[in-house]
Amino acid sequence: MDSNLAAGLAMIGAIGPGIGLGIGFSKAMEAIGRNPEAAGTLFVPYILGLALTEAIGIYCLIIAIILIFAVA
Amino acid sequence: MPEAGSKLIHVVLKAEKLFSIGPLEVTNSMVGAVLASVVLLLAMVYFMRMASIVPNRMQSLIELPVELMTGIVAGTTSRWRGYVVLVIGLFVMILVANWLGLLPGVGTIGLRGEQPGELIPFVRAAGADVNFTLGLALVTFVVFVSWAIRLHGPLGYLRELAGEPRYMAPLMFPIHLISELSRLVSLSMRLFGNIFAGEILLGTMLALTTAAAFLLPLALFIPTIFLGLELLFGAVQALVFALLTMAYIILAIGERPGTEHEANAPAGNEGAQASAHAA
Secondary structure, three states: OHHHHHHHHHHHHHHHHHHHHHHHHHHHHHHHHHOHHHHHHHHHHHHHHHHHHHHHHHHHHHHHHHHHHHOO | OOOOOOOOOOOOOOOOEEEEEOOEEEEHHHHHHHHHHHHHHHHHHHHHHHOOOOOOHHHHHHHHHHHHHHHHHHHHOOOOOOOHHHHHHHHHHHHHHHHHOOOOOOOOOEEEOOOOOOEEEOOOOHHHOHHHHHHHHHHHHHHHHHHHHHHHHHHHHHHHHHOOOHHHHHHHHHHHHHHHHHHHHHHHHHHHHHHHHHHHHHHHHHHHHOOOHHHHHHHHOHHHHHHHHHHHHHHHHHHHHHHHHHHHHHHHHOOOOOOHHHOOOOOHHHHHHHHHHHO
């Protein structure tokens, strides 16, 4: 029961990447809005930035999963 | 309705053993990874036998990821011939392994386990096993460290890690060292977390929509939505792994303006030899 509580608390850390992804996506949309031909150039760095930011949320998820499944 | 206190679905972190070949335990995610490799090998055999200048549909399909990744890598840096094969291989391997985990029968056809409700599937998505993702991350790590050591020498690599103002080296060296080592952890954990959480998500959605009789009409299309989500995420994670490999190798080569004369692209087998020497 304690590990379930700890797993829930660990997922509070997913707030940060959520905000970061939203900010990143809004900036990308602004840039495409100003210059629609930049969409192709922007795509690869955007996906890279998305994945790097989302990875932090995934680390929180990994800790929560380990707490639920591998701690008695 | 399931009783209170029982789990909705049965998930395990560690891949279950199916049988042993001598001292080697064959797990179900190993079977999944071997299946992905077999698919890629069949595509390779098909391409080698039936390649023509004007491609038919199957050949165009096989050439699609190659041209996509080559376009991205060649558009990013001028010295790409040494490692573009690795980037393409990682992309295609992880893509096929992730998408194989979504086929019907993967994770659902298996042996009955000891506890009630437990199932040991015959095939499991390869990305849902930390060993698979850690192995690929180790390949990337060895390749980019060996590129740095091959181009700058071992002392040059350590000098790069020490950073630019030399008096800051006692602070910057551990930071750079840990950030280089943490690339292993981040690469493997990103792919593992995405695929494993995707499996749990699919199982939970299916279990929730089939829990009661009045929810059954929902079970026809809500799991389909999440299946599509997992298709997208599997492809994005494969692309991200390959692009991060490319980015780390470019950082290890360390092209700075003014050193463009070094950009005589080495042949691909030199890169393979360097990896073999460093491994």
